[in-house]
Amino acid sequence: MITIALYVTIAMVVLAAILNVYRLIKGPDAPDRVLALDTLYINAIALIVLLGITLGTRLYLEAALLIAVMGFVGTVAMAKYLKRGSVIE
Amino acid sequence: MSPIAEYAIALLLIVGGFFTLVGAIGLARLPDFYTRLHGPTKATTVGVGAIVLGSVIYFSSKGEGIGIAEVLITVFLFLTAPVSANILAKAAMHIGVSTTDNTRGNTWDQ
Amino acid sequence: MLDRLSFPQPYLSLILFTVWQFLSDGVSGASVVMGLVLAWMIPQLTRGFWPDPPFFARPWKLPPYLVLVLYDILVSSVSVARLILSGREPKPILVSYPLELTHPLAISMLASTISLTPGTVSADVSDDRTLLLIHALDAESDDEVINAIRTRYEARLKEMFQ
Amino acid sequence: MNHWLTAPILIPLIGGILQAFMGYAPIALRRTLAIATTVLMLVAAIVLLVLADDGSYRLYAFGNWQPPFGIVLVLDRLAALMLVMTAVLALFCHIYAIGGTDESSRQFHGLFLFQLLGLNIAFLTGDLFNLFVAFEVLLIASYGLLMHGEGTSRTVPGLHYVVLNLAGSAVFLIAVGMIYSVTGTLNMADLAVKIPQVAEENLPLVKAGGMMLLVVFGLKAAILPLCFWLPGAYSNATAPVAALFAVMTKVGIYAIIRVFTLIFGNQAGELSGLGMDWLFPLALITLTMGVIGALGAASLRKLIAWQVIISVGTLLAAISFGTVAGTSAALFYLLNTTWVAGGLFLVADLVDGQRGSAQDKIVTAPRIANRTFLSVLFLMGAVAAVGLPPLSGFFAKLLILKSAVTESDVAWLWSVLLIGSFFTLIAYSRAGSIVFWRNVEGHIEEPQKLTPSLSVSASALISLSIVMVILAGPISRYAEDTAAQLHDTSAYTEILSKPMVGEEK
Amino acid sequence: MSLPLVVLLPFLGALAAPLFAQGGRTAIAVISCVPAIIGLAALYPHWAILADGGIVQHTTEWLPAIGLSFSFRLDGLSLLFTLLILIIGLLIILYARYYLKPHENVGKFYALLLCFKGSMLGIVLSSNLLLMMVFWELTSLTSFLLISFWTHKKDARRGARMALAVTGGGGLALLAGILLIGNIVGSYELEDVLAAGDLIKNHSMYPVALTLVLLGAFTKSAQFPFHFWLPHAMQAPTPVSAYLHSATMVKAGIFLMARLYPALAGTEQWFYMVSFTGMATLLIGAYVAMFKHDLKGLLAHSTVSHLGLITLLFGMGTQLAAVAAVFHVINHAIFKASLFMAAGIIDHETGTRDMRRINGLWRYMPHTATLAMVAAASMAGVPLLNGFLSKEMFFAEALELNLPGLWAYLPPLIATLAGIFAVAYSARFIHDVFFNGRPVNLPIFPPHEPPRYMKIPVEILVFACLMVGMFPAFSVGPLLYAAASATLGGDVPEYHLTVVHGFNLPLLMSFVAFFGGLLMYTQRQRFFDFHARFKEIDEKAVFEAIVSRISDTAHTVTAYIENGSLQRYAMLLIVSVIAVAVLPLWDLGIAIGSNGLSPVDWPTLIGVAILVVAALGTAAVHRDRFFALVLLSVVGLLVALGFARFSAPDLAMTQLSVEVVTIVLLMLALYYMPSWTPIETPKGRRIRDILIAGAAGIGMTLITLAMLTQPFTSISEFFLENSKPGGGGTNVVNVILVDFRGFDTLGEITVLGIAALGIYAMLRNVDLTPPPGDGQGHPWTRDAYPMMLQQIARPMLPLALMISAYIFLRGHNMPGGGFIAGLITAVALILQYIASGMSWTQGRISIRYHNVIGLGLLFALIAGAGSFAFGYPFLTSTFDYVYWPVVGKFEVASALIFDLGVYLTVIGATLLALTSVGRLSPHSAIKSTNYKEGS
Amino acid sequence: MELAFAVVIGALTASGVYLMLRARTFPVVVGLTMLSYGVNLFLFSSGRLATGGQPIIGSAETYSDPLPQALVLTAIVIGFAMTAFVVVLSLRSLADNNDDHVNGRVPEQDSTVQKQEQEGANT
Numbered sequence A: 001m002i003t004i005a006l007y008v009t010i011a012m013v014v015l016a017a018i019l020n021v022y023r024l025i026k027g028p029d030a031p032d033r034v035l036a037l038d039t040l041y042i043n044a045i046a047l048i049v050l051l052g053i054t055l056g057t058r059l060y061l062e063a064a065l066l067i068a069v070m071g072f073v074g075t076v077a078m079a080k081y082l083k084r085g086s087v088i089e
Numbered sequence B: 001m002s003p004i005a006e007y008a009i010a011l012l013l014i015v016g017g018f019f020t021l022v023g024a025i026g027l028a029r030l031p032d033f034y035t036r037l038h039g040p041t042k043a044t045t046v047g048v049g050a051i052v053l054g055s056v057i058y059f060s061s062k063g064e065g066i067g068i069a070e071v072l073i074t075v076f077l078f079l080t081a082p083v084s085a086n087i088l089a090k091a092a093m094h095i096g097v098s099t100t101d102n103t104r105g106n107t108w109d110q
Numbered sequence C: 001m002l003d004r005l006s007f008p009q010p011y012l013s014l015i016l017f018t019v020w021q022f023l024s025d026g027v028s029g030a031s032v033v034m035g036l037v038l039a040w041m042i043p044q045l046t047r048g049f050w051p052d053p054p055f056f057a058r059p060w061k062l063p064p065y066l067v068l069v070l071y072d073i074l075v076s077s078v079s080v081a082r083l084i085l086s087g088r089e090p091k092p093i094l095v096s097y098p099l100e101l102t103h104p105l106a107i108s109m110l111a112s113t114i115s116l117t118p119g120t121v122s123a124d125v126s127d128d129r130t131l132l133l134i135h136a137l138d139a140e141s142d143d144e145v146i147n148a149i150r151t152r153y154e155a156r157l158k159e160m161f162q
Numbered sequence D: 001m002n003h004w005l006t007a008p009i010l011i012p013l014i015g016g017i018l019q020a021f022m023g024y025a026p027i028a029l030r031r032t033l034a035i036a037t038t039v040l041m042l043v044a045a046i047v048l049l050v051l052a053d054d055g056s057y058r059l060y061a062f063g064n065w066q067p068p069f070g071i072v073l074v075l076d077r078l079a080a081l082m083l084v085m086t087a088v089l090a091l092f093c094h095i096y097a098i099g100g101t102d103e104s105s106r107q108f109h110g111l112f113l114f115q116l117l118g119l120n121i122a123f124l125t126g127d128l129f130n131l132f133v134a135f136e137v138l139l140i141a142s143y144g145l146l147m148h149g150e151g152t153s154r155t156v157p158g159l160h161y162v163v164l165n166l167a168g169s170a171v172f173l174i175a176v177g178m179i180y181s182v183t184g185t186l187n188m189a190d191l192a193v194k195i196p197q198v199a200e201e202n203l204p205l206v207k208a209g210g211m212m213l214l215v216v217f218g219l220k221a222a223i224l225p226l227c228f229w230l231p232g233a234y235s236n237a238t239a240p241v242a243a244l245f246a247v248m249t250k251v252g253i254y255a256i257i258r259v260f261t262l263i264f265g266n267q268a269g270e271l272s273g274l275g276m277d278w279l280f281p282l283a284l285i286t287l288t289m290g291v292i293g294a295l296g297a298a299s300l301r302k303l304i305a306w307q308v309i310i311s312v313g314t315l316l317a318a319i320s321f322g323t324v325a326g327t328s329a330a331l332f333y334l335l336n337t338t339w340v341a342g343g344l345f346l347v348a349d350l351v352d353g354q355r356g357s358a359q360d361k362i363v364t365a366p367r368i369a370n371r372t373f374l375s376v377l378f379l380m381g382a383v384a385a386v387g388l389p390p391l392s393g394f395f396a397k398l399l400i401l402k403s404a405v406t407e408s409d410v411a412w413l414w415s416v417l418l419i420g421s422f423f424t425l426i427a428y429s430r431a432g433s434i435v436f437w438r439n440v441e442g443h444i445e446e447p448q449k450l451t452p453s454l455s456v457s458a459s460a461l462i463s464l465s466i467v468m469v470i471l472a473g474p475i476s477r478y479a480e481d482t483a484a485q486l487h488d489t490s491a492y493t494e495i496l497s498k499p500m501v502g503e504e505k
Numbered sequence E: 001m002s003l004p005l006v007v008l009l010p011f012l013g014a015l016a017a018p019l020f021a022q023g024g025r026t027a028i029a030v031i032s033c034v035p036a037i038i039g040l041a042a043l044y045p046h047w048a049i050l051a052d053g054g055i056v057q058h059t060t061e062w063l064p065a066i067g068l069s070f071s072f073r074l075d076g077l078s079l080l081f082t083l084l085i086l087i088i089g090l091l092i093i094l095y096a097r098y099y100l101k102p103h104e105n106v107g108k109f110y111a112l113l114l115c116f117k118g119s120m121l122g123i124v125l126s127s128n129l130l131l132m133m134v135f136w137e138l139t140s141l142t143s144f145l146l147i148s149f150w151t152h153k154k155d156a157r158r159g160a161r162m163a164l165a166v167t168g169g170g171g172l173a174l175l176a177g178i179l180l181i182g183n184i185v186g187s188y189e190l191e192d193v194l195a196a197g198d199l200i201k202n203h204s205m206y207p208v209a210l211t212l213v214l215l216g217a218f219t220k221s222a223q224f225p226f227h228f229w230l231p232h233a234m235q236a237p238t239p240v241s242a243y244l245h246s247a248t249m250v251k252a253g254i255f256l257m258a259r260l261y262p263a264l265a266g267t268e269q270w271f272y273m274v275s276f277t278g279m280a281t282l283l284i285g286a287y288v289a290m291f292k293h294d295l296k297g298l299l300a301h302s303t304v305s306h307l308g309l310i311t312l313l314f315g316m317g318t319q320l321a322a323v324a325a326v327f328h329v330i331n332h333a334i335f336k337a338s339l340f341m342a343a344g345i346i347d348h349e350t351g352t353r354d355m356r357r358i359n360g361l362w363r364y365m366p367h368t369a370t371l372a373m374v375a376a377a378s379m380a381g382v383p384l385l386n387g388f389l390s391k392e393m394f395f396a397e398a399l400e401l402n403l404p405g406l407w408a409y410l411p412p413l414i415a416t417l418a419g420i421f422a423v424a425y426s427a428r429f430i431h432d433v434f435f436n437g438r439p440v441n442l443p444i445f446p447p448h449e450p451p452r453y454m455k456i457p458v459e460i461l462v463f464a465c466l467m468v469g470m471f472p473a474f475s476v477g478p479l480l481y482a483a484a485s486a487t488l489g490g491d492v493p494e495y496h497l498t499v500v501h502g503f504n505l506p507l508l509m510s511f512v513a514f515f516g517g518l519l520m521y522t523q524r525q526r527f528f529d530f531h532a533r534f535k536e537i538d539e540k541a542v543f544e545a546i547v548s549r550i551s552d553t554a555h556t557v558t559a560y561i562e563n564g565s566l567q568r569y570a571m572l573l574i575v576s577v578i579a580v581a582v583l584p585l586w587d588l589g590i591a592i593g594s595n596g597l598s599p600v601d602w603p604t605l606i607g608v609a610i611l612v613v614a615a616l617g618t619a620a621v622h623r624d625r626f627f628a629l630v631l632l633s634v635v636g637l638l639v640a641l642g643f644a645r646f647s648a649p650d651l652a653m654t655q656l657s658v659e660v661v662t663i664v665l666l667m668l669a670l671y672y673m674p675s676w677t678p679i680e681t682p683k684g685r686r687i688r689d690i691l692i693a694g695a696a697g698i699g700m701t702l703i704t705l706a707m708l709t710q711p712f713t714s715i716s717e718f719f720l721e722n723s724k725p726g727g728g729g730t731n732v733v734n735v736i737l738v739d740f741r742g743f744d745t746l747g748e749i750t751v752l753g754i755a756a757l758g759i760y761a762m763l764r765n766v767d768l769t770p771p772p773g774d775g776q777g778h779p780w781t782r783d784a785y786p787m788m789l790q791q792i793a794r795p796m797l798p799l800a801l802m803i804s805a806y807i808f809l810r811g812h813n814m815p816g817g818g819f820i821a822g823l824i825t826a827v828a829l830i831l832q833y834i835a836s837g838m839s840w841t842q843g844r845i846s847i848r849y850h851n852v853i854g855l856g857l858l859f860a861l862i863a864g865a866g867s868f869a870f871g872y873p874f875l876t877s878t879f880d881y882v883y884w885p886v887v888g889k890f891e892v893a894s895a896l897i898f899d900l901g902v903y904l905t906v907i908g909a910t911l912l913a914l915t916s917v918g919r920l921s922p923h924s925a926i927k928s929t930n931y932k933e934g935s
Numbered sequence F: 001m002e003l004a005f006a007v008v009i010g011a012l013t014a015s016g017v018y019l020m021l022r023a024r025t026f027p028v029v030v031g032l033t034m035l036s037y038g039v040n041l042f043l044f045s046s047g048r049l050a051t052g053g054q055p056i057i058g059s060a061e062t063y064s065d066p067l068p069q070a071l072v073l074t075a076i077v078i079g080f081a082m083t084a085f086v087v088v089l090s091l092r093s094l095a096d097n098n099d100d101h102v103n104g105r106v107p108e109q110d111s112t113v114q115k116q117e118q119e120g121a122n123t
């Protein structure tokens, strides 16, 4: 039951990741790419969580938490670069 | 593990996967940056939230207690998603990313 | 000097203490002691970063608000999903929303709420913090958007803060 | 466990940390502490030299973990020799630096001491990956030192130096990975044991890994075709840094000696003498390129920088023989060339300070102040560098020439080295006569004052070539013992069975 | 002990002489005499032994590794040269006292002269060939410095460098020759080498060794075709010319031939190489001397010629010829030194050496003229003078030479011809200088006799010419015998030192030479006209042109190869790596090892696909820098996922955090840079680069594949077993980092700290102007600190600190640890900088990041050094489980303190690096301070 | 699985090498970062690939090799320090030379190429 659900979910998330990469490459503008990257980060969180369930271990969850933090900071920095140029001033 | 928990977990995972996918489809399909912003902000956040919740139930039903990491991830995502959207929208407006033709109203230039 | 021994932000300390108990492997003597240490030390270290600590006039109004938002998030996700999957062209609109809230935290909360809920994303706050630019994915008119937000969220936030 | 082994590491580390704290302390205090650190380090190095001279291998296991599991320091004659050589050079460079070069950045002394830290770890470590870490420590400090000083001329050469070394580090890691993936170990002694047992089908991986290591060390050593970063970087560095860098290429050479006599040495079965047949021709080509560069050099610093490349070629030619005679000749030469090149960089800087806008360029300029002193120093340095009697360079060259045995080695080495010496002689005599003798009318505004710290350190380094002549016997004896110890690989591998603290019976 | 003393004393004198420079020329000259006088006295007791063909030997070990010993040997040959060096040296010192002007640098002059003397003595007295080599090259060096004594004269500098190049270069050949001899004989001791003559001559390397040794001898003794340096060495002060370039140094090559005569001579190669070189030199020197208008030039070419004569004698290979050669060494030294001194006096008194201006000096300086004329007559080979005697012997030997067929006439013919020239140029020296009308436009007029004592050395030498010429057996007999005996290795042939041997063919040749020479001189104008048809070559100019050409070519070549292009250097590095890796890997054959491939799951496969697309995409779109950065982020994220996928949670977390910080840093830099990379590499090179990159990529793929599919065992079992019991932690990676391999980690955080300090130092005083807007021309927004961001950033800080504490504390047992915790804290602080700016954030942080780094390193150090107290090695960790009331059981590990050091260093280094860049921003209120420290 | 992993390392290396050979500091820095990602993965894989074998005692039945993981961690940190330095160095070079060319200035033949290619692109 859970195994099947896991497969289906992983399939959907991976598909989502492919779509994100498509948008990331297609753009057309820089904010589109950053948005796609941000979404890809969130997909990665999902994938790590799913990996943890698959392996039956919680050892990877902190990595997921870290993706959430780092993805946010990365997005913020990129967005600030796009509009302001200097990220830290 | 109780069957209810199993159903709940399976449901949460599939719902989460579904919303994640929808968010990505939105990102890929919608016509301009501002409309595309909606998919990830809402659908993906919810989707991942559901998957994380599934994980919480999965591990707590295995008797490993409630993982605070999952809770933190969720809280974090919900707190940051609007801010990311906000600052990206600001960036897009600054750069002058155009809206679709049928958009009413104007972006700011401040 | 006494200042250095106190808990400058008691709420924060409380949150930190509680979170620590969750982070640790169950509540134990060690986790309580460590939790206390962190609950004292972290606010001491970060107090400078809170020039004006958040002020809630009616903090008890927060939990119901959060439940409301959570509900709306779920609903909004479904509606956005429907739109995305329908293949229909959305009818986006950009709305300048005149703000009644003044506190930055309150404005931020409103903006966040807007972003997470039905078909709207708050795109910008004007420099003088009187206007909020909202992008609605699929809405008929300005008023529809403004009214929904005004009554459903801003009113509640105003109660909470003022 | 003899805690002295950690002294060359802990002393500069502590000194460097103190400097990091003292960025805003008065300069006199920082200088005093920094010089004291270097002096202490020299003392420690000498203690280790005395210890090592009994010909045994001393082991220091960090964390008291038995090799091959933990990281170990291994003291032998070679390590001690490198430590002393470096400490002596460093002390004089440091004394020169407090003559004013250190003023343009508050981080100078810290970086200087960290540089020494990295060098000392590299010389002492018995672990391949730790050698990588040591390289990184000394490289990052050298990057900082290279960029030290006023002006903009050193940025681009610095960038080249950094980028190439980053690529080199990547190759180092790949090589370590390849070797680990087959042998499952990182300790050098353990590698020496495991390499001969490598299965036939795995040989290519180890071989390729070993050859990549040779390229990495060759890059540090500045062997052709990987030497072109050097002239620009060295000639644009501030004087004490350039002088200290005289030892940087020697780290590469040290690593080649260590790894390719211990791990891929005569006991390595299929892999013994790996890469050595490449090394000899490359060394001779390097030497030739160095001579061409020296002949075409437009400034004293460039000339000396190419001299460094000449010496690299000479050294590697002797090392590639893989014999006790070759290695011991190389070690004697190593001391000479490192100190003399360091001294010459300092002299070039002093000359620069006297010549106003002509700097150290090999062009005519008004007659300089302190001409006699500086020209004598330059002459001595040149004589020692070219390898003319009566200074140590001659004896070093003799040793190298004599280390060739087979007829083709003799023919190639002798002709390239001697013809090379001839053209180097022409290069130095041309440079010296133009810079010191060919004067034009006029005088130079505000020549630099020759303070004691400047002149003493420069002349001390150059004069070491006289000391080396007088002590030629003992030094060559030590070099020979060192080489003999190196080529007896089995003694080194015995460190694997030394007892840890608490296990001694 | 007296032999080393004789050699070393002049060097000591050289050190002492400059100290007496204050005392004036006399004081310094007197001091400079001391070494020679002591030397002569020291040699005196050995005289008796030597006269009987004995040897005095002294040996001290020096560098046994190469067979170099500090050993000296005095026999007849070395005695002869030693006496020449010491006695003529004394005369030169006296002469130079008057020659040099008071304002000149006499200290340097005498010091160098004494150095030279010591070196020369070293050559002739060394009993070890390598030791001799040391002194040999030293004479080249001192000669170089003496020729260029007047450094302000261009000709002096050039002449000196040319002399150094030729003699120094020859010295290198000689070195090779000696080393070869050493290889053949197995020793460098003269005794062994001389005894091994047959061994050497029969060795296959003999021709090479002989050629190399002769190259050394010929260059030093100015033999054709290397003779050209000697005339230009005449730019030296005259005492130097007299001493080095006629009497002593140029005889070093001759000495070498004499010294090694038993070891090398007596073969056909020797005969042809030496005698023909000598013949050519003899003739060419004599011919050119005739046409030199410069007094010293004439003498110099004459010297070349006489050196050729001596060489020819040695080349003949007969014993009598060798005796004649040794005899001529003595005679030439005597008359030529006196002639140079005379020429110096004339130069000194008239201010010129041009014979076209110097005429009729007999009227002004009759005393000097007499002396010079006697010496010149000796040079011409006039009977009753010493030059005549050895020349007669030479003529006799030339007749004895048994060459086949008509060739047999060649030596006597050339000897006579050279004799004719010698008479002619000697006649010119006498007639043109002292007679031939009146002086023309002399710089100093009228010339006077020189100071009294300046003439004494000349008088002594001229007296010697007469003594030897008239009473040869009495005056030089014993010395010549001893020298000849030593040269020939004991068997001296019958010879007679008498003034006239009766009327024979050699005497006839002398007559022909004498009258032929006079005739030639009277007909000189025709010869001058003939000679003028050939273009005069200035060898200095040629040499200089060659050196310049070499230097320029080298410069061009160097600039072409070392062209300052990073792209080329990087290409060379990468190609080298590929080259050395390809060869062994070629043997790898089938790349898949015995473990085979494991099954692949499709989510991983898609991850791989995305990663590959992103990686290659980054290269493809790199011109759009921001796009490349976004793709790089994708790569970083997927690499982290890969680590997680393949069982490395610690790595995944580290990779994630590092990647974000790196991207932020790259954006900080990108702010100042163009946002687009222009195309500037030619298409061909781009294709080349793609091929190189492709080769590297394919190579790495194959290596990885081979590696991953091979069976494998490693030392890691030990870590897994001992992590918990020995290191007190269940996270083995963390235990390795802080315990098993803690020393690596110490190095690693040191690198981090140094990098940050270096970055800080590097950005000091840097002034960068950022573009006013982005690449598309949009000006930057005024909104630096978005409100919503600020509102979220502030509560995130305490939360992040809490998470850091959590990650830090659990690191020993679970994924995490000091490094990741440090990066979380650092990133949380970076968020504050992004959200609220430099000055706002910096104002709330009271500690300098330098100190955080220092503190971090210090913690790590203290944690490591704590074990010293218990007698354990550095970094030995300890841990224990402690029970406290209320608190309960908890683990205390010293490794935790170490990890705390890591934590602090990471924070300090990351923030120092980022804020150093951040404060470059023109908006930043905190500027980097411009300072120059006072001393 | 091994082949897929090997291809990833190959792609990272190829991209890193290509970028490292570019003429401007920024792509070179990106290339070095890319290369170091590849090298880290390679070093990591020298202990072979494992699924769910995280070397945390008690969390799995068989553990993957922890040593390469520790080495890679060290390598990541060092690589980060080096990258940071080279980024800042490229900034310094930009400040000193007013140009972000790796050689401090655009060589002449390269600038003509640039012009030609741009003209080619325009027509």
Ligand code: NA
Pocket (backbone or CB within 6 Å): B040, B041, B042, B045, B080, B081, B082, B084, B085
């Ligand atoms: Na979002």
Ligand code: NA
Pocket (backbone or CB within 6 Å): E354, E355, E356, E357, E358, E359, E360, E432, E433, E436
């Ligand atoms: Na005349």
